[in-house]
Amino acid sequence: MSMTIQPRPTPEAAHLAEQERLLEELTDELTAKEVEFAETGSAFARFRAEYQRRFAPLYAELDRLEAEIARRRAEVAATPAAHAKAAEAAAQADESRKALGDGLAAGPDAGDETRPAPAAPELKAMYRDAAKRIHPDLATDAAEKARRTTLMAALNAAYDAGDADAIQRILDGESSRPEAIIGDDIGARLLRVIRKIAQVRGRFSELLALGAALRSDPLFVLFETSRADWEAGLDPLAGDEESLRERIASAHARLAALIMSAAKDPTRRPT
Amino acid sequence: MTDTGSKALVPQGPTTVAPVSRLAERTLAERAEREKEALVAARTLLVGPGGYATISLAVEAARDGDTILVRPGRYEESVVVEGKTITIRGDGERDAIVVGSDRGPAFTLVDTRSTLTGLTITGGEFSSWLELGAALLVTGGSPQLSGLLVAHSGAPQLDGMRATNGRSVGVRFEGGAAGAIEHSQIDGNDLGISVLDGASPRIEENEVWGHRWSAIEISDAGTKPLVRANRVHDGKGSGFVVRAGASPRIENNDAWANGGYGIEIRDAGTDPLVRVNRVHHGEMFGILMGDGASPRVEENEIWANAMSGIEISDAGTDPLVRANRIHHGEETGILVYAGASPRIEENDVWANAHTGISIQAAGTDPLVRGNRVHHGAMFGILVCDGASPRVEENEVWANAEAGIWISGAGASPVISGNTVRDGLDDGILVSDVASPTIAGNTITGNAREAMRVGKSATPMIGPNVVSS
Numbered sequence: 001m002s003m004t005i006q007p008r009p010t011p012e013a014a015h016l017a018e019q020e021r022l023l024e025e026l027t028d029e030l031t032a033k034e035v036e037f038a039e040t041g042s043a044f045a046r047f048r049a050e051y052q053r054r055f056a057p058l059y060a061e062l063d064r065l066e067a068e069i070a071r072r073r074a075e076v077a078a079t080p081a082a083h084a085k086a087a088e089a090a091a092q093a094d095e096s097r098k099a100l101g102d103g104l105a106a107g108p109d110a111g112d113e114t115r116p117a118p119a120a121p122e123l124k125a126m127y128r129d130a131a132k133r134i135h136p137d138l139a140t141d142a143a144e145k146a147r148r149t150t151l152m153a154a155l156n157a158a159y160d161a162g163d164a165d166a167i168q169r170i171l172d173g174e175s176s177r178p179e180a181i182i183g184d185d186i187g188a189r190l191l192r193v194i195r196k197i198a199q200v201r202g203r204f205s206e207l208l209a210l211g212a213a214l215r216s217d218p219l220f221v222l223f224e225t226s227r228a229d230w231e232a233g234l235d236p237l238a239g240d241e242e243s244l245r246e247r248i249a250s251a252h253a254r255l256a257a258l259i260m261s262a263a264k265d266p267t268r269r270p271t
Numbered sequence: 272m273t274d275t276g277s278k279a280l281v282p283q284g285p286t287t288v289a290p291v292s293r294l295a296e297r298t299l300a301e302r303a304e305r306e307k308e309a310l311v312a313a314r315t316l317l318v319g320p321g322g323y324a325t326i327s328l329a330v331e332a333a334r335d336g337d338t339i340l341v342r343p344g345r346y347e348e349s350v351v352v353e354g355k356t357i358t359i360r361g362d363g364e365r366d367a368i369v370v371g372s373d374r375g376p377a378f379t380l381v382d383t384r385s386t387l388t389g390l391t392i393t394g395g396e397f398s399s400w401l402e403l404g405a406a407l408l409v410t411g412g413s414p415q416l417s418g419l420l421v422a423h424s425g426a427p428q429l430d431g432m433r434a435t436n437g438r439s440v441g442v443r444f445e446g447g448a449a450g451a452i453e454h455s456q457i458d459g460n461d462l463g464i465s466v467l468d469g470a471s472p473r474i475e476e477n478e479v480w481g482h483r484w485s486a487i488e489i490s491d492a493g494t495k496p497l498v499r500a501n502r503v504h505d506g507k508g509s510g511f512v513v514r515a516g517a518s519p520r521i522e523n524n525d526a527w528a529n530g531g532y533g534i535e536i537r538d539a540g541t542d543p544l545v546r547v548n549r550v551h552h553g554e555m556f557g558i559l560m561g562d563g564a565s566p567r568v569e570e571n572e573i574w575a576n577a578m579s580g581i582e583i584s585d586a587g588t589d590p591l592v593r594a595n596r597i598h599h600g601e602e603t604g605i606l607v608y609a610g611a612s613p614r615i616e617e618n619d620v621w622a623n624a625h626t627g628i629s630i631q632a633a634g635t636d637p638l639v640r641g642n643r644v645h646h647g648a649m650f651g652i653l654v655c656d657g658a659s660p661r662v663e664e665n666e667v668w669a670n671a672e673a674g675i676w677i678s679g680a681g682a683s684p685v686i687s688g689n690t691v692r693d694g695l696d697d698g699i700l701v702s703d704v705a706s707p708t709i710a711g712n713t714i715t716g717n718a719r720e721a722m723r724v725g726k727s728a729t730p731m732i733g734p735n736v737v738s739s
Contacts, residue, residue: 009688051298052291059294099290121492121516121540217288219295228449232411234354234382239335240298243305 012186019193026200031132033207035124042160044214047223047230052099054237058244059096065251067093072258126167127159133174137203140192309336319344319362326350326359326370333357341390343367349374352414353381361389365420369393376405382412384450391420394439405443406460409472413450416442422458441479444470444496452477462488463506466519469493475500482506485531492516492540504528509535510550513566516540524548532559533576539563539587551575556582557600560613563587572596579606580623586610586634598622603629604647608658610634617641626650627670633657633681645669650676651694654707657681664688673700674717677730680704687711687733694718698737701728710734 009017070089074082136152139145151170158166214220226236288296316322316329319342323329327350329339335355340362349372352359361368370377371394378392392406406421421441441460442452444467451473457463463479463486466472474496479486485508489496494517503510503526510526513519514537521543526533533550534557536543541564550557550573557573557580560566568590573580580597581604583590588611596619597604604620607613608631615637620627627644628651630637635658642665644651651667651674654660662684667674674691675698677684682705690713691698698714701707702725710733714721721737724730 048291051295055294055298056291059297095290096294099294217292217295218299219289219292222295222299225299228413229384232382232413232447232449234384234412237298239305240302243301 010186012190016186016190016193019190019197023193023197023200026197027132027135027138030135030137030200030203031128033204034131034135035128037207037210038127038156038159039124043227043231044220044223047226048219051219051222051237054241055244056096056099058241058248060093060100062244062248062251063089063093063096065248065255069251069255069258072255072262076262120162123159123162123164123167126164126171127155130155130167130171130174134170135203137199138196139199140195313337315340317362318342318346330355330357330359341368341370344369346370348372349376349379351379351381352383352385354383356384358386358388359390360386361391365389365418366391371406376408378406379408379410380412380414381410384413384415386415386417388416388418391422393422404439405441405465406439407442409442409444409448409450409470410446411448413448413472415450416452417454419452419455420458421455421460440465441482443467444472446470447493448472451475457482457486462486463503464488465490466494466496466517467491471495471497474498478502480504480506482508484508485512485535486510486526486529488512488514489517489519489543490515493518495519499523501525506530509533510553511535512537513543513564514538514541517543519543521545522547526550527552528554530554532556533573534558536560536564536566536590537562539565542566546570548572553577556580557597558582560588560590560611561585565589567591567593568595569593570595574599575601577601579603579625580620581605583607583611583613583637584609589613591616593617595619600624603627604644605629606631607637607660608632608635611637613637615639615642618643620644620647622646622648624648626653627667629653629655630658630660630684631656633659636660638663640664642666647671650674651691652676653678654682654684654705655679659683660685662686662689665690667691668693669695671695673697673723674714676700676702677705677707677728678702683707689713690715692716697721697723699723701725701730704728706730708733712736714738 067089070086074086134148134151134155136145136148139148155167155170158170229236313336316333316337316339318326318329318339322342325348326339326341326346327348330350330352333339333355335357338358338360340360343363346369350370368389369391371392373394377394378387394406439460440462441457441464443465446468448470449472453475455477457477457479459481461482462484463482464474466489468491471494474487479501480503486503486506487498489512496519498519498521501524503524505528507530509531510529511521511534516538521534526548532555533553534545534548536559543566545566545568548571550571553576556578557576558568558571559582561584563585565588573595579602580600581592581595590613592605592613592615594617598621600623602623603625604623604627605615605618606629610632612635615628620642626649627647628639628642630639630653633656637660639652639660640663644665644667647670650672651670652662652665653676654662655678657679659682662675667689673696674694675686675689680703684707686699686707686709688711692715694717696717697719698717698721699709700723704727706729708731713736715738
């Protein structure tokens with residue numbers, strides 16, 4: 001029997017092992033955060049599409065009616081205040097028409113498939129595995145980072161599309177790729193690990209900043225307040241939609257009354 | 272940030288406010304305005320003398336935002352709240368307001384954000400042994416449940432409704448339900464709280480006790496409740512059961528005097544976070560992990576259980592067991608066997624009636640590192656029956672038998688960097704035909720030999736610091 005003795009690790013080796021362990025833990029946490037972000041991003045995109053599909057036409061219709069009402073009132077009253085109000089209403093109508101344009105620009109399919117489709121746990125696990133393996137922030141040189149960046153984009157697209165096969169292909173490609181290690185002494189490895197830790201920490205700060213930026217978007221705030229119900233299959237926007245429809249109906253009635261009274265009083269009819 | 276690839280990973284904040292975001296701003300403001308108006312317009316409906324005869328009639332009449340006040344009395348009905356957002360509140364002593372049904376749930380909440388508070392809820396048993404009933408059933412939605420007593424038996428005022436054959440859950444969350452149950456007492460049901468099928472409610476500060484099976488059971492992939500600061504005790508089965516791929520967060524709970532395990536975690540894909548709980552005086556193991564589960568178990572205090580403090584078994588069971596305090600148990604502190612390969616790190620294990628950390632059977636290859644194992648009534652660390660762990664950098668002292676004992680054919684663990692001191696027996700004992708690698712250890716001040724090697728053992732012994 002060969003007697004191989006394992007001596008106590010040198011302080012450098014012990015330090016390297018510690019750092020590797022720290023990196024592994026940080027990478028796990030980062031991957032979990034990335035998955036959470038990817039899920040939030042994909043759910044928010046669906047929510048945004050649904051909100052736009054349902055609400056942009058309603059606001060556009062409401063503001064068009066209110067602008068028309070204000071215009072007719074200004075013609076009748078002809079006061080500066082009435083004209084100012086009409087101009088304001090017209091501007092508002094223009095703006096909400098722009099939101100309608102946003103929806104058209106997003107393509108004819110925007111708004112389809114808007115219900116949240118939570119990813120299957122298996123898909124999520126595959127995504128997590130793959131993200132952990134190819135995350136660009138774990139690359140140690142620019143070329144590798146570029147390669148991983150491309151892969152990561154493909155991975156996100158596959159995850160969004162729920163395409164398990166595509167994720168598997170990415171995973172397979174990675175596992176058959178020989179690890180490119182340059183320099184295998186403890187010093188070189190330690191340097192690499194420390195750089196990776198710094199990159200992972202940097203990415204954490206980026207994610208934090210992106211989260212803060214998102215929260216400054218009112219649509220995201222609306223999404224966050226609605227998310228739990230929306231993903232539970234409820235319709236958290238139903239009350240908002242109903243209220244808008246009531247206001248549109250009321251605006252229709254007021255406009256009809258204005259037109260009617262103008263017709264009854266030919267002396268006040270605008271020329 | 273400059274790196275476009277990483278950008279693709281996350282939702283992007285807008286640089287300028289998009290028109291659709293301005294619409295959202297209006298929606299939020301209008302919603303706040305409506306909520307203010309609704310508050311003014313909300314009505315209160317009474318159930319009981321002078322009001323509706325049943326809760327179901329009041330629920331039928333209620334609109335979003337209304338409050339139903341339930342006067343003391345016994346309401347034998349099955350109330351269904353679907354879609355509406357209302358508050359149902361007991362108006363009087365909770366124990367005197369009893370809602371129950373001898374067939375089906377007392378309350379079924381479907382896709383609702385309603386609030387339920389200040390009631391005693393019972394019944395829910397089904398006549399069939401095959402079906403599991405629920406006194407309070409939550410399907411989808413996110414209701415808020417608080418200050419409830421959900422009791423199937425044991426509460427004297429419920430005697431008339433006690434079933435002898437039925438099986439019932441106190442509260443069941445299913446169908447992706449969110450919401451919360453808090454500050455409630457769940458007592459004497461077959462199963463206290465069951466969370467399954469992707470439900471992820473918050474379960475906080477409840478007292479759950481006296482159940483015939485487990486107190487809180489969480490199962491299925493995608494089921495991710497937060498279970499915090501509950502008191503779970505005196506049941507016949509386990510305190511917590513987590514299985515079938517569930518991923519709850521279980522923290523800061525007290526589990527004691529349960530007939531089964533304090534916390535039971537099973538099945539591949541089951542990966543809860545179990546931290547800062549106190550598990551004690553149970554009739555079996557404190558925490559059991561098996562059948563391929565891979566939880567993270569950290570910073571728990573586990574003491575005075577009738578069997579091992581922590582037991583980890585089966586191939587594929589690879590948890591991280593870190594920084595727990597395991598002491599005064601009636602058997603082993605941590606027992607690992609049958610092919611499990613956990614990471615056992617930085618735990619304090621002391622004053623247990625058997626071995627501190629015991630690793631048994633071929634294929635059982637954990638990493639045991641940085642633990643402090645002391646004042647046990649038997650061995651500090653035992654490796655036997657072909658197990659091959661890495662035992663590194665542990666501090667083992669003042670145990671009644673050998674600090675580290677390696678025994679049995681096929682056992683080829685690596686024992687390195689440990690300090691084994693001040694034991695009442697040998698420091699390291701290698702017996703039978705074991706062939707460990709033992710290097711870099713400090714073995715000092717033990718009552719018998721620093722290292723004793725049996726005749727048929729074939730250890731590989733490197734440099735160790737040894738003194739008697």
